[in-house]
Amino acid sequence: MPDRGASGANLAHPLSEDGPWTAASNGCPCEFLFVDLMDIEQAGYQAIDRICDYYISLRDMPVTSQVEPGYLRKLLPASAPTVGEDFQVIADDYQKYIIPGLTHWQHPSFFAYFPAACTFESILGELYASSTTNPGFNWSVSPACTELEAVVMDWTAQILGLDKSFYNTTEVGGGVLQATACDAALVATVAARLRYIREHPQVPMEKLILYTTTQTHSLGKKAGLVLGLKVRALQVTAEDEFALRGETLEVALKEDVDAGLHPFILIATVGTTSSGAVDRLDEITDIVKNYPFLWLHVDAAWAGVALVCPEYREACQLPAINSYTDSFCTNFHKWGLIHFDGSCFWVRHRTYLTDALDVTPEYLRSKHGDAGTAIDYRNWNLNLSRRFRSLKFWFVLRSRGTEGFQKHITDCIKLNDQFAQGIRESDQFSFVAKPFLALTVFRLAPKSLSHLTTPELNALNRIFHARLAARNDIAVTQTELNGVFCIRMVTGAERTVAKDIDRALVVIGEEGKVALTEWKRMQAEVGLYCLP
Ligand SMILES: *Cc1c(COP(=O)(O)O)cnc(C)c1O
Numbered sequence: 001m002p003d004r005g006a007s008g009a010n011l012a013h014p015l016s017e018d019g020p021w022t023a024a025s026n027g028c029p030c031e032f033l034f035v036d037l038m039d040i041e042q043a044g045y046q047a048i049d050r051i052c053d054y055y056i057s058l059r060d061m062p063v064t065s066q067v068e069p070g071y072l073r074k075l076l077p078a079s080a081p082t083v084g085e086d087f088q089v090i091a092d093d094y095q096k097y098i099i100p101g102l103t104h105w106q107h108p109s110f111f112a113y114f115p116a117a118c119t120f121e122s123i124l125g126e127l128y129a130s131s132t133t134n135p136g137f138n139w140s141v142s143p144a145c146t147e148l149e150a151v152v153m154d155w156t157a158q159i160l161g162l163d164k165s166f167y168n169t170t171e172v173g174g175g176v177l178q179a180t181a182c183d184a185a186l187v188a189t190v191a192a193r194l195r196y197i198r199e200h201p202q203v204p205m206e207k208l209i210l211y212t213t214t215q216t217h218s219l220g221k222k223a224g225l226v227l228g229l230k231v232r233a234l235q236v237t238a239e240d241e242f243a244l245r246g247e248t249l250e251v252a253l254k255e256d257v258d259a260g261l262h263p264f265i266l267i268a269t270v271g272t273t274s275s276g277a278v279d280r281l282d283e284i285t286d287i288v289k290n291y292p293f294l295w296l297h298v299d300a301a302w303a304g305v306a307l308v309c310p311e312y313r314e315a316c317q318l319p320a321i322n323s324y325t326d327s328f329c330t331n332f333h334k335w336g337l338i339h340f341d342g343s344c345f346w347v348r349h350r351t352y353l354t355d356a357l358d359v360t361p362e363y364l365r366s367k368h369g370d371a372g373t374a375i376d377y378r379n380w381n382l383n384l385s386r387r388f389r390s391l392k393f394w395f396v397l398r399s400r401g402t403e404g405f406q407k408h409i410t411d412c413i414k415l416n417d418q419f420a421q422g423i424r425e426s427d428q429f430s431f432v433a434k435p436f437l438a439l440t441v442f443r444l445a446p447k448s449l450s451h452l453t454t455p456e457l458n459a460l461n462r463i464f465h466a467r468l469a470a471r472n473d474i475a476v477t478q479t480e481l482n483g484v485f486c487i488r489m490v491t492g493a494e495r496t497v498a499k500d501i502d503r504a505l506v507v508i509g510e511e512g513k514v515a516l517t518e519w520k521r522m523q524a525e526v527g528l529y530c531l532p
Pocket of ligand 1: 114179180181182183217219269270271272273299300301302303331343
């Protein structure tokens with residue numbers, strides 16, 4: 001066994017004087033880089049050691065990178081080396097030049113955007129998958145890749161409580177791994193368009209219209225852009241907690257149909273990015289029943305993983321998802337302990353996907369594909385070649401078990417409850433949306449200044465946010481909800497514990513006080529506000 005040492009940094013140099021790493025010293029007449037297995041082992045042990053050290057020291061590192069744009073180009077040579085370099089130097093340069101330019105999404109004080117939970121089992125799955133790298137586009141080019149994906153998609157459907165009609169075993173519906181929720185929405189839109197045009201062959205494309213809400217992730221607009229489709233964002237209100245109501249949908253459908261337009265898909269959301277809103281699928285499905293060719297796609301990119309806990313299924317509208325939705329997507333690469341990328345996408349009728357996306361030139365034909373006896377996942381997504389993503393799913397699902405996933409979700413929600421309680425009890429802050437799962441949206445709104453208008457509070461909160469953003473020991477994100485500028489705080493990193501939340505509350509409280517003083521000073525300077 002090579003000497004691994006307590007810390008990767010102490011590792012003996014894997015390359016001896018006459019080591020075979022470089023073209024210059026390997027004695028190989030062809031001058032190609034020759035990598036000896038012993039060296040791979042040593043460099044591999046070192047990489048694993050260093051990754052472990054990274055996780056151990058994460059808490060003491062800054063959360064956000066503080067480098068300036070262009071920092072890396074200044075540090076690196078203008079071109080790649082002509083002669084291969086010593087791997088140890090390369091590995092050390094990663095530590096020296098790349099790590100300082102990273103924001104640490106696994107950091108216990110990372111509360112920004114959405115979680116990007118990662119586990120060691122997932123990393124190892126990736127390592128094995130990359131070691132046999134293959135583009136897995138057809139069943140026949142690597143049967144295990146397709147078969148494992150079909151199995152883990154059924155396993156994940158089961159742990160989330162999805163209806164059996166989404167399982168691959170039905171051979172009617174089924175699940176597929178996409179890179180992102182954006183891909184899933186785009187593919188759903190392509191399938192929905194095919195279904196609609198099939199039923200309404202006389203309708204010109206320019207009369208089709210895709211529905212989102214004003215709170216839908218940009219994936220809706222993107223799908224419209226890519227496919228050249230009209231997009232209508234339906235209004236949602238703060239009184240409805242930013243959720244789409246059935247009535248709003250019904251009015252829009254009537255208006256557009258009367259105007260000669262053809263709404264053919266609604267992209268609804270369970271857990272919107274800004275506020276965690278859950279569209280009222282119970283009401284929406286009642287309306288959609290009268291418009292049978294309106295495809296209902298549910299984007300639950302962040303929140304969907306919470307379905308693993310039966311106690312959150314009602315709040316996440318699972319009964320409506322199961323009874324009616326045409327397609328459903330959730331990203332395990334956000335809150336689901338599997339590192340990027342791994343977006344789970346299920347459809348009730350796979351043929352709309354495969355009919356819309358199947359292009360089979362002679363060189364892609366295979367015995368099993370022709371006979372229809374095997375899934376060819378290339379026809380379930382936009383690309384041909386596919387990464388072997390299911391291996392990391394298999395590793396994590398087995399290693400954690402359903403209970404492990406449930407514990408991760410409930411732990412994160414407990415931490416968010418703790419944070420929300422701090423906001424509730426403070427006379428400095430108030431909620432802008434109801435805390436949901438692991439997300440709290442709040443703003444600085446001191447009780448003593450209850451007379452402030454929305455623009456004044458927005459100005460105050462911009463100062464508050466700028467102060468938080470300038471710190472490198474905490475990461476949160478800002479957003480705007482129907483004109484209200486506010487802060488989003490999301491828990492989800494596996495290493496976050498109660499004391500990190502306490503600390504976050506202290507930091508937020510302190511910055512809130514300073515922001516208020518700064519704001520008052522600015523107001524006094526322009527004579528609008530008298531300092532008490
Ligand atoms: C994060 C998020 C997305 C985007 O996910 P990608 O996988 O990056 O495309 C879409 N919708 C919601 C609700 C999200 O939270």
